[in-house]
Amino acid sequence: MADIPVMSFEDVVKVYPLPAGDVTALDGVSFRVDRGEFISVMGPSGSGKSTLLNMMGCLDTPTSGDIYISGTRIGDMSDMELTNLRRDRIGFIFQYFNLFPLLNIIENVTFPMMLKSQKSVDPERGKEVLRSVQLDEKLFTHTPTELSGGQQQRVAIARALINNPDILLCDEPTGNLDSKTGAGIMDLMTELNRNGTTIIMVTHDPHIAEYSRRTILIADGRIVS
């Protein structure tokens, strides 16, 4: 089991059929991500980063080639199976935090847990994860709009971690934060990785990419290094 990669892409091609002609967003992409890795994905605009991120997050399926998440091929999965895979195996962290404004912090964090258990969950587990991302306990019952950007991103990280996913997928996690707060978030992610969490981070910022241990460079839909 130890050598099964957390994620692997095998000659993945993604073509978008458009009226003006087909657009190839990913062109024969292959790579593997092992457990405990911290990888950054970099590339210019239009290089295929977002498509790659959508594929890694099981939000999209390839036109050809295979994607495996912890050894499970996702190509033939139904929407329901892909949704369950996202819920149980993948944690998403977005640039704009994307917390639910109608729910308080604890409810936001425990939301994926409730999806999994289909019933009310013990808020203690949410509090525990929030403490692990160093969020002030006084803020637990607040709503997202009452928190700063950095605090919101910590809540988003806690939400991504609540179901103990195999991979954390981060889309420009510091893109909407000032450099000091961004550094704090990256320190937290480095610590999570040190504790065994596999992280794949899409970023434009080479300074942020320096926190990772490996960088995948992508251009014109192909991995260049």
Next chain:
Amino acid sequence: MIFWEIAKRNIRIHMLRSSLAMLGIIIGVVAISSMGILGNSLVASVSDNLKSVGDSVIVTPYAGGGSGHFGGGGGGQSVSLKITDQNFQQIKRVSAPNVAIPVYTTSDHMKIGVGSDDIVAPIYALPTKDVPDVMKLQAGDYNNGNSGCLVGSTFAKDHNLKVGSRISIGTGGDKGSLRVTGIIEERGMSFDISTDNALIVTPEWFENAYDRSKDYDEVVVKVKDGDTATVKTSIEKQLNKHKDNKIVSVMDSKATLASIFEAFGMVTTFVTAIGGISMIVAGVSIFNIMMMSVNERIKEIGIMRSIGTQKKEVMSMFIYEAAIIGVIGSVIGGILSLVAGYAISVLMLQTTKYLFTLATAISVVEGVGFGIVICLACGLYPAWQAANMNPIDALRHE
């Protein structure tokens, strides 16, 4: 569940919008239910008034077309159209064992007490032994003598008559004087004899006063054994043997009653359908609000889907929202429709005794149920659209 909670909170933060949608549903439910209540109360009221005549077959002389003779007030009618004693005996024979009652009718001037105004009222004459088959008394006794009469309850009330009062019949009292021996219970509208505003006298007195002899104005058959339709057919077969030479017109009160109720039922359905239009308008408003709710939350839907929310769970969130608006609006509408039904009953029927019936409860339940169903139906498409959004497109939405 969390989606129920989200639906509740979304309604709460958009309270004005949600309240307006509820108001539409409230109006729709009130319109449907109160129209239903009114229709049912109307039918119940008419049914109550006509219940005593549901077992009669009324035979009148054939007047050349139609059988639309509604009893009473026969004064001034053609004297040539009568039912002969021979015809009556035939009717009696074919109707047996049911009671066939020969009836004389007219209307005449009369005076009550000295110096009172001259009034005109219908007068019926039917055999004393048959009177209890047609009517009940609220006071006094059935008149056994020639100089006695019964009076209808409204007539007695209007003219302050009591048992023992005297009435002079005819212009200047030329037909003689009658003593009130009994007051008839209210019978309401009737196909055979409308007694509420009339006098009932003996056939002997009537024949003597109006120079009549066994030539009746109508025959009422009280059907206690069998079916009114069968009795009607038997009479027609016996007396109207020749199509071109009909002798009598026969009316089956039960069939007429059924036609009346059918007409009332159609009116009720029609007015309820008009109420239904307001419900459809409310449904459009719910649809609009649900579409707004979905469009405002596209990004939120994208986030939910990306972190593992199933399509059916997204759908349920919007269905809950429509259901909450529908249930609250419909229940308030149901309660208000009782108030509206009460007001309409008081204003139009002058009574509320038909309000608290099973039919009313059914009207309210139907209105409430229709309101909820409309809300759910109008929330279905927006919810389906939300659930089937492409999560990637939804996440990109600004």
